[in-house]
Amino acid sequence: MSLVLRMNMKKLHLNSQFTRYVLVGMINTLLTLCVVFILVNVFHVNILISNIFGYVIGLINSFILNKRFTFESKDDSLRSFAKFLIVFIGSFCISYYCGKLFAKLSFEFFKGYLLKYNESYEINFSILLTNVIYTLIGFVANKKFTFNR
Template sequence: MFIGTSPEISNIIGYAIGIIVSYALNKIYTFKSKAHPKKEFPKFVLSLLTSYGLNFLTLILCIHIFKINPYISQIISGAVYTLSGFVFLKYFAFRNQLEGQTNED
C-alpha cells in the first residue's frame, strides 16, 4: 500500500510472497526436500488451504457453538492451523522426501 496499490492487491501480493517464502524455507530447511517444485508446490498450496479451512472451521465452532472467548478461539484455531499444516506438509506435500530417507538421515 505504501507504493500506492489498493489494500486488496497489497493483501494478495503479501500472501503470494508469503506462500513462496514459506515453500522455499520448508523445502530447504524443514523437510530438506530434493523433489521438483512442479510436483510439490501444488501439494504445498493444497495443504495450506486445507489447514486454513480447518482453522476457519475451528474458529467458527469455538465462537458460535462452544461460546469460547474470541481471543481464546483465535489461539485454538491458530494451533489447529499450525499442527495440521505441519502434518499435511510432512505426510502429503513433502512425503516423497520422507520415503527416501534412512534412519541415519
C-alpha cells in the first residue's frame, strides 16, 4: 500500500472520529445552550449559575455519547468518568474566562459600530464563544487523555 493511500486512510479515521465528536457536540451543545439561554433569558438566573447547570446536564449526556459512540471506549466507566470530569472542569474554567474576556474585548471594540448596544448582546455572545472554545479543548483532551487506548 502506498504511503499516500495509508495517510489518507489514517486521515479518514481521524475525520470520522472527529465527525462523530462534532455530531455528539452539536447535540450536547444544543442541549446545553437551551438550558443556559432559558435560565438566563426566561428565568433571569445569573450567567455563571446558568452555565454551571447547563454544563452539568451536558456533562452527563456528553460522557455517555462520547464513551459509547465517538471513542467506542471499553474502559472502566468510573475511571473514564473521573478523567472526563477533570477534562470537563479544566475546559469549562478555561473556556468560561476566555469567552467572557473575548466577548468583552470584542464589544468594547465594536461598541461604536452598533446602533443600539445592550449588555445582553455581550452576555449571549459570551455564551456562544464559551461553547466554541470548550468544544475545541474538549476534543483534544478527551482523545489524548480520557479515552486514549
